[in-house]
Amino acid sequence: MTSDLFTYTLRLADDAAILGQRLGEWCGHAPTLEEDIGLANVALDHIGQARNLYSYAGEVEGAGRDEDQLCFLRKEREFGNCLLVEQQNGDFAQTIARQLFFSAFMLPFWRKLTGSTDETLAAIAAKAEKEAAYHLRHSGEWTIRLGDGTAESRARMQDAIDLLWPYTGELFEADGVVERLVAEGVAVDPETLRDEWRATLARVCDEATLPLPPEGWMQSGGRSGRHSESFGHLLSEMQYMQRAYPGMRW
């Protein structure tokens, strides 16, 4: 149980941390000044979630590891984030599609997790739910404008959706860890979120005049530490300071 809870919490923490890391790359480079500030807000929400989740994971593990040791001193195969969040920013459409797919899942996920028998997870979820609601609104509105904007923006938004679609299957994967925790009322069964997720995407993409891809073949591997090639580069950048100067205080 303890080890399941540790793994589960750590995966959620990794999702938040890695997405926060990716979004942070936009700072100073967004299409408008307003959006620079907007994307940074989304990034900050994820970094905040990651801190809470890592701290809790460290507590559950009981081995004295703090949020930073968990984030900056684990290796690529030890990270359990889904592949979707680690995908590179690409153009603005790809970043928006990644955010849309993820937040359309995370909003009902957090809402359901507020009912977890684990009080800490429930509390983290209550805060994250509100954040996810805004992330969905933000990415949804942009998807609509890019889809129903110019010919170029429509093509880019469609490409982004098609490109990232195969990474959405992993959101619904449930291995032994998840199944056991669902049975105990700790975790959320992702399959129960599928209808809402589909409905959200259908609503947004319909307004954006963009067809959603068919189910098709899906990528997998993130939850068991098999990541994209680009992920190692993300880690070497993110973890540089802790690796180059081990054991120091910052």
Next chain:
Amino acid sequence: MYTQALNARDTEAGAVEDADRVAAFQARVDAEEKIEPNDWMPEGYRKTLVRQISQHAHSEIVGMLPEGNWISRAPTLKRKAALLAKVQDEGGHGLYLYSAAETLGVSREELTEQLLSGKAKYSSIFNYPTLTWADIGAIGWLVDGAAIMNQIPLCRCSFGPYSRAMIRVCKEESFHQRQGYELLLEMVRSSKEQKEMVQDALNRWWWPSLMMFGPSDTDSKHSAQSMAWKIKRFTNDELRQKFIDATVPQAHYLGLTIPDDKLAFNEESGHWEFGEIDWDEFMRVVAGNGPCNRERLAARNKAHADGAWVREAALAYSQKRADRREAARHAAE
């Protein structure tokens, strides 16, 4: 928030302005009334403000880049969040300032174009590179510290929108300098290696920070007019001295040495005396030949070009929606 007083004021070229109006305007300024965008103002006042506010805004925007360089490599999650929030604030401050400049009849697009083409100036401190994590602390402590010295008097600037923007900025910015100093404090206390890193950062950022206040009063021809218009409240040298007096003891508290062998406390005046600033370096960097000038402009140009299709899409969508509403209205009639 960073200003740098380096431009000569515009002369009111050609335009002969009504002496009575000019006198009435000056009387309002002298009486500490705020000048608002729709009020009559001398052309020179307007031009000076547009240039100063937009330079200030550009500095914020370009200033996001050197610090942004370390967001992805911040050593802890707490530091990452603080840095990202700070760089985001700089963007916000740029936005407030562009808005203030826009009240004078220039558009954001025009101002952006001036920055991207290299026509407009921004604070040259941002043409120096951030080489180590200690630079992030040094920027917060020194660069934001110098900026705050400049900005506090600007809260009382005679032009209403500028003064209001500065009040908001100063309120938000109080955390910037503190986070920088605290970061350095943690480093100098943690290990000898980190303390050396901090000293190295101070060595590289000290002199450029002093240059942020602009040329010495004796070489700055435009100060007098800006002072009369109450756009400026203190001279470059006065602000620089205030900054040095405040900062030297802070450096000593960190156990650092200011890289100036002429630095000495004058018991009589109560001020720190300092060595000669290398104004040749300053002029060289302002003219475009600093370590990162080209890189900074290229980065801004790339972001702008990469985002063009997004901005076009947003406008196209709003046009389509307006057209549809119009069509629906017609259909209903």
Next chain:
Amino acid sequence: MTEKTTPLWEVFIRSRTGMAHRHCGSVHAGDAEMALQAARDVYTRRGEGLSIWVVPSAEIIASDPAQKDEMFEPTASKIYRHPTFYEIPEEVGNM
């Protein structure tokens, strides 16, 4: 190339203290929804507000500063509108 201008919106925020919406700045956005989001992202980063209004800047009708005297001077002499104009004996108490 001159870029098309993105509309300017004035932003008004009602703070936690229950005061009226107050002008706090402006943002650029293609449409009202995006203006609201931008206003939220730009002007409420520190929990400043509980409600936002955005108004197209072009829709603001302003008084002419040149007419300041005719607009606002006449009121200055109407001191009888102010409570201190009237003298009430102290014994009557607070009024």
